[in-house]
Structures are given as structure tokens and as C-alpha cells.
Amino acid sequence: MIDKKHIGYNFPPVTIPVEEGRLKFLAKSLGETKGIYTDPDTAKAAGLPGLLAPPTFPFMLEIDALDLVDFMSVLGETLEKLLHGEENFNYYAPIYAGDSITVRKKITDIINKKGGALQFVISDNTFTNQDGIIVAETRTNYVFRHQ
Numbered sequence: 645m646i647d648k649k650h651i652g653y654n655f656p657p658v659t660i661p662v663e664e665g666r667l668k669f670l671a672k673s674l675g676e677t678k679g680i681y682t683d684p685d686t687a688k689a690a691g692l693p694g695l696l697a698p699p700t701f702p703f704m705l706e707i708d709a710l711d712l713v714d715f716m717s718v719l720g721e722t723l724e725k726l727l728h729g730e731e732n733f734n735y736y737a738p739i740y741a742g743d744s745i746t747v748r749k750k751i752t753d754i755i756n757k758k759g760g761a762l763q764f765v766i767s768d769n770t771f772t773n774q775d776g777i778i779v780a781e782t783r784t785n786y787v788f789r790h791q
Contacts, residue, residue, distance in 0.1 A: 645790060646719050646763050648754045653718060655749040658709035664741040666704065667695045674698055684741070694741035701739055702771050702780040703731055709747035719765065721788055729764060729785035737779040744774040752783075763788045 664684065671681035679686025680696045687695050716723055739745060753766040764785050771780040 645756075645760050646721060646754055646765060646788060650719060650751050650765075651754055653751045655710070655714070655718075657746050657748045659744055659746045660705055660708050662697065662701075662705075662739055662741055662743040662745060664695055667697050667701065667741050670698050670701055670704060674700070687740075692738075692740060694743075697739035697741075699733070699735070700731075702733060702769070702782050705745055705747050705771060706749070706769050706782060706784065710749065719788075725788045725790065727787040727789065729787040730783075731785075732783045734781045735779070736781075737773070737777050739771070739773070739779050743779075745779065746772045748772070761790050763790065 668682055671677075676682070676698050680690050680692060681687075681698055682695070684695055712723065716726075748770045749767050750769075751765060752768045753764075755764040755766070756762075757764065764787055767784045767786070769782045769784060770778055771782075773779050
């Protein structure tokens with residue numbers, strides 16, 4: 645069982661460059677064909693500083709920033725028990741190719757279900773660009789099976 649003492653734990657912040665190729669890859673994966681997501685010239689012609697990140701891009705940044713081995717070690721868990729339960733997004737400003745995004749992750753709750761057979765570890769994540777502007781916040785629900 646995951647000890648609730650981990651509620652409030654802050655992982656070290658991680659800064660990640662937003663690369664054009666990653667944005668194109670995600671846009672293609674999502675079936676997004678608008679030029680502002682796929683073509684730098686179209687994005688610039690639209691007055692944007694670079695390719696626009698598709699809406700779910702903060703999740704990719706969160707995954708890049710999370711050292712899964714460290715996450716499991718902090719919680720005292722093993723990877724085979726982990727499921728991804730849910731992701732919620734709040735957007736405040738666009739993310740563009742060329743940005744540098746700092747990801748901050750904090751465990752905000754641990755919920756026991758079914759007598760502890762399932763545990764939900766909730767993290768709140770903040771994404772801040774190179775200008776100190778919060779561009780997005782997410783909440784992630786990790787599910788651990790204890791059976």
C-alpha cells in the first residue's frame with residue numbers, strides 16, 4: 645500500500661525544450677491537419693512565433709519530465725501495478741515550437757478504493773514557459789492495483 649505521507653511531495657522541476665518535430669509528430673498522430681500545427685510557414689503567416697502545440701501536448705511534456713523509476717521509488721511501488729487512470733487539462737496560454745517549458749509535479753492526494761485493492765495517486769502539474777507564464781495545468785490520476 646502507498647503511504648499517504650507522500651501527499652504534498654514535490655518532484656524536482658524539469659525544463660524541456662519544445663521541438664518542432666515533436667509537435668508535428670503529435671499533430672499527425674492526432675489526425676490534426678491544420679497548418680498552424682504542421683507547417684512552420686503557415687504558422688508564421690498566421691502571426692504565430694512557431695508551430696502551435698496541439699491541445700494534449702502538456703501530457704507529453706509531463707511524461708518526458710517524469711522519471712518513472714524515481715516516481716515508483718518515491719511511492720515504494722513497482723511498474724507492473726501501474727495504470728494511467730485519467731488526465732484533465734486547463735489551458736491558459738499557447739505553447740509554441742521554440743518554447744522552453746518547466747514542468748512541476750506535486751502529489752496532491754492518495755485515495756484508497758476497494759479496501760486498498762486499488763489506490764489512486766493524484767498529481768497536479770504546472771507548465772510554465774520561458775517568460776514565467778503558466779501555460780497549462782493538468783491533473784493526473786495514476787491507478788495502482790494491489791491484488
